[in-house]
Amino acid sequence: MDFDFYDDSFGNSLASSVDDVSVVDFNGALTLSYEDLTCMNIDYARYLGPRTYSLDLTGNDLTDLSFLCYFTKLHTLVLDGNTHMFVRTLPHLSGLSTFWANNCNIKNYPEFIAVVADRFPNLKFLCILNNPGIPSHIYRSRFYSIILYRNYVINRFPWIQHLDDCRVAERRSFFQLAICYLYRRSKISKYHDNSIKTMFNKTFLKKRCTVKIAVPRLF
Secondary structure, eight states: OEEEEEEOTTOOEEEEEGGGOOHHHHTTEEEOTTSOOSOOOHHHHHHHGGGOSEEEOTTOOOOOOGGGGGOTTOOEEEOTTOTTOOGGGOOOOTTOOEEEOTTSOOOOHHHHHHHHHHHOTTOSEEEOOSOTTSOOGGGTOOHHHHHHHHHHHHHHOTTOOEETTEEHHHHHHHHHHHHHHHHHHHHHHHHHHHHHHHHHHHHHSSOOOOOOOOOOOOO
8 A cells, every 4th residue: 555655735755655664674663754744644653653753854944743642552652843843742751761852943842841841741861952032151151041941841840850961960069059059159149248348448548648758868
């Protein structure tokens, strides 16, 4: 039985056959990166969905992600480079543990994280770097913005182990040290300012006193 893998509004299609797909060779990993996909054929998703454990859709132009509801056994999902996807179309996948959405033009991370946490509650590995709304060193974000972002994500995912380019276990202790460091730095800066003011007052603002100058006698 032949069918089209996808059909977009321009009439583009990629013909495929179910008989050509070997479940043994397939091995549960499906890579469809850089195929210029705008949507997925439902028949194809129904056939390969229950057999797919890892799905790579990097570099496509997907918008509606509701077809992922057929991938019930999915544990790894990569959506890097899909800049026009509607995150609210993501289905609920409780078994998903790894999710990548790098370079997806994410501009509002609280809304994005709230939806992802609702759809994928058991995530352990999350990477959403190179997005304009995600505080990171790539966009030279402020230090406290990165701390607030990471704490927000960690609190939304109880099983998270790795966020972006850092392990969560290490970053939790780092957050505490960072907060202490910022607090101490503010205290030190205040003390430094006060000490400078005190020294300035003692040195330059003390009362004027008469100064006797000894002039040598010439005669």
